[in-house]
Amino acid sequence: MNFENWINENVKKTKKISSINQDYYKKYDIKRGLRNADGTGVIVGFTKLGSVIGYDYVNGEKVPTDGKLFYRDKSINELTKSNLQFGFERTIYLLLFGVLPSEKDLKIFNDLLDKYRKLPDGFTENMILKIPSRNVMNKIQRSILVLYSHDDNPDSVDIQETVLKSIKLIAKFPTIMAYGYQAKAHNFDNKSLFIHSPKSGIGTARNILHMIRNDNKFSKLEAETLELLLILHAEHGGGNNSAFATHVVSSSGTDIYSAISAAVGSLKGPKHGGANKKVKMMIEDIKENSNYENIDELKEYLFKILKGETSNENKLIYGMGHAVYTKTDPRAEILKVKAKELAISNNKLKEYQLYADIEKLTKEIFKEINGENFEICANIDLYSGFVYELLNISEDIFTPIFAVARVGSWCSHRIEQLINDKKIIRPAYMSITNNEKPEN
Numbered sequence: 001m002n003f004e005n006w007i008n009e010n011v012k013k014t015k016k017i018s019s020i021n022q023d024y025y026k027k028y029d030i031k032r033g034l035r036n037a038d039g040t041g042v043i044v045g046f047t048k049l050g051s052v053i054g055y056d057y058v059n060g061e062k063v064p065t066d067g068k069l070f071y072r073d074k075s076i077n078e079l080t081k082s083n084l085q086f087g088f089e090r091t092i093y094l095l096l097f098g099v100l101p102s103e104k105d106l107k108i109f110n111d112l113l114d115k116y117r118k119l120p121d122g123f124t125e126n127m128i129l130k131i132p133s134r135n136v137m138n139k140i141q142r143s144i145l146v147l148y149s150h151d152d153n154p155d156s157v158d159i160q161e162t163v164l165k166s167i168k169l170i171a172k173f174p175t176i177m178a179y180g181y182q183a184k185a186h187n188f189d190n191k192s193l194f195i196h197s198p199k200s201g202i203g204t205a206r207n208i209l210h211m212i213r214n215d216n217k218f219s220k221l222e223a224e225t226l227e228l229l230l231i232l233h234a235e236h237g238g239g240n241n242s243a244f245a246t247h248v249v250s251s252s253g254t255d256i257y258s259a260i261s262a263a264v265g266s267l268k269g270p271k272h273g274g275a276n277k278k279v280k281m282m283i284e285d286i287k288e289n290s291n292y293e294n295i296d297e298l299k300e301y302l303f304k305i306l307k308g309e310t311s312n313e314n315k316l317i318y319g320m321g322h323a324v325y326t327k328t329d330p331r332a333e334i335l336k337v338k339a340k341e342l343a344i345s346n347n348k349l350k351e352y353q354l355y356a357d358i359e360k361l362t363k364e365i366f367k368e369i370n371g372e373n374f375e376i377c378a379n380i381d382l383y384s385g386f387v388y389e390l391l392n393i394s395e396d397i398f399t400p401i402f403a404v405a406r407v408g409s410w411c412s413h414r415i416e417q418l419i420n421d422k423k424i425i426r427p428a429y430m431s432i433t434n435n436e437k438p439e440n
Contacts, residue, residue, distance in 0.1 A: 016369055024438060028430060034239075038062050039323070045247070045421060046073065049095060049412050054325035064326035064375040067333075071235050072098055076330050080231055084204050085223075086110065088230040092170060092408035095235055095414075096163065101401055109167075110203065116171035117198035117207065119151045124179055124195065132183040136400045137268040139174070141261050148170070148257040155255045165256050166411035173407050174204055175381075177400040178211035183268075185395060205230055208401065212393070220390055221345060225338055228286050228424040229387060232331040232380060233405035237324075242266040242273070246410045250417040251425040261408045264403055273399040276323035276385035280395065282353065283386075293397050299361045304369040306365070319382025320362045331380040339383045342390045355386055 025032055034042040040055075040062065053068040069076040072094055079091055086106060093101040101109060125144050133139040147169070148154045153161065175198055185195040196215045198207045205227040207217040238244060244425050245266040249259040267273035282305070286292050289310065290301035301310070308315045322329055336356070343352035359378040366376045388398050430438050 024432070027253070028438060030392070030430070036227050037286075040284060041239045041323070044425075045238060047361065047413065047416060048098070049409065049416065050237040051163075051233040052237040052239075052324045054327075055324065065326040067322075067328045067330045067377065069236070069330045074088060076232065076334065079424075080228055080334055084231075086351050086404070087227050088204050091231050091234050095156065095408050095412045096166065105334065112167055113171040113204070114200040116168045116196075119172060119175055126177070127196075128179045128185050129193075133180065134184060134186040134188055135188055135268070136396055137264060137273075137403065138179060139184070140176050140262045140400060140403060141178045141268070143180070144169070144257050144261045144264065147257060151198070156256060157253065159415060159418065161174040162256060162411075162415055162418065166408070166415070167356060169256070169411060170259060170408050173404045174198070174208050175211065177397060177404055178208060181394065181397050182214055187395070190394060197324055203227075204404070208404065209391075212397065220331075221342065225342055225391060226386060228338055229384065229401070230405040231401050232335060233384075235406070235409040235412075240272070241269070243407065243409060243413045246413045247421075249415045250414045250424045251423065253424075256411070256414060258415050260410055262406065263406075265406065267403055268405065273320065273402045275379075275381040276388070276398050278316075279381050280385045280389075282312060282318045286354070286358075292337075292357075293350070294353075295357060295361070296356075298357055299365065302358065302361055306369075317358065320359070321376050322376055322379045324376050325379065326375045328377050329379045332378045332383060333431045335380055335383045335387060336378070339387050339390070342387060346390050348390060352386070355382060358382070 022279055024030070025307055031042050033046070036042060049072065051068075051070040053070075054065065056063045056065050072089060074094060079087065079094075090100055090106060093106065122330060123143075123146070127143055128139065131142075133142070156162070157164075179195060185191040192214070196211045196216060197409060198208055202210065206218070206223050207224060210216050236243070238247060242263040242304060246259050246263045249262040251323070286298070286301060291297045292301070304310050305312050305317055306315055320424060339355070340352055341348075343349050359382060362378075365374060366374050385395075385398060388395075388401070393401070432438050
């Protein structure tokens, strides 16, 4: 029997029986993607962790406004305006405990993170090096689940224990990510294997650069830039896909390792954490197929992207637009400044200008298409991939570094779920019979 033909024939049956009349979604007011008709998210709970503001309501109508982002009660601008060293640790402390740490508390918190950065005995060799993965996010996800076996009381949902487990996970994430990357590079890219132990007293951002670089060397500007990226990625409300996945899985009462692993799986998706890779692919296509230094020709090529006349099958200008932000994404505004500074130091100002031109021209194009009142903004992904490149960070760990930044938020969302909402999250799906008659 030709099994491939048999599978192909049966897959046709699966596709047919799984297809649903798309008109039903509008007819029955189905909230696809848990979105309202105006694109806003369906409210399913409360959070004190983050506030994402991209529009106001005036007389019942959604009105675009400059974007604002708050972690607890602190604006992202406030969190990134001062000395950045240990800024990420201050941010995670804020998410976990609700206030910025005193110098004494920050020292204790950093000491705790340093204490737990190393992996259990034999873990690096047996879990990471002997079982490498082509995808570092996959390696992180599997490693988290294995940490369950190294916990004496892994199923506890006690809040004190959950906080300590959270700190341990936050500490170990950069190490798992760095070693997973080194194993991938060695086994699949034929590169030399370098395993550097994490160092005490230098913080998360500097430890990442220390562990992923073969020579351990990095500049102050590079360390500050990565620190900034970690802060900007640390939290984005409860409605983003990975945070919501944490709430959903935690609501079942399961362990922290299962919940955080689910969040990593969510972030791995190209519609969530992998968006900066899409930007990079688009940039490479633009460079290859257009005279991008000519502003008129670049604008013409962006029109072609939207018309589907390029290799970009989704007809999207990646890095532009956001589910919440309308006029501006505050993270992109902050990162854009640092991107230019880093570009100047790397003699890459011409390339930076391409990103800035894409942002400017896309806004013009959408106003021409949809009218002067239409607002679209650059999101953080437009500049984050470029910044990673300037930092000489491999594309393999663009999204894993995002995960390192976000794990403290996921743990904090889990704590909110455990404390406040004892019901398992269980939305409804309307059943459709074989002859496609929805059952109310």
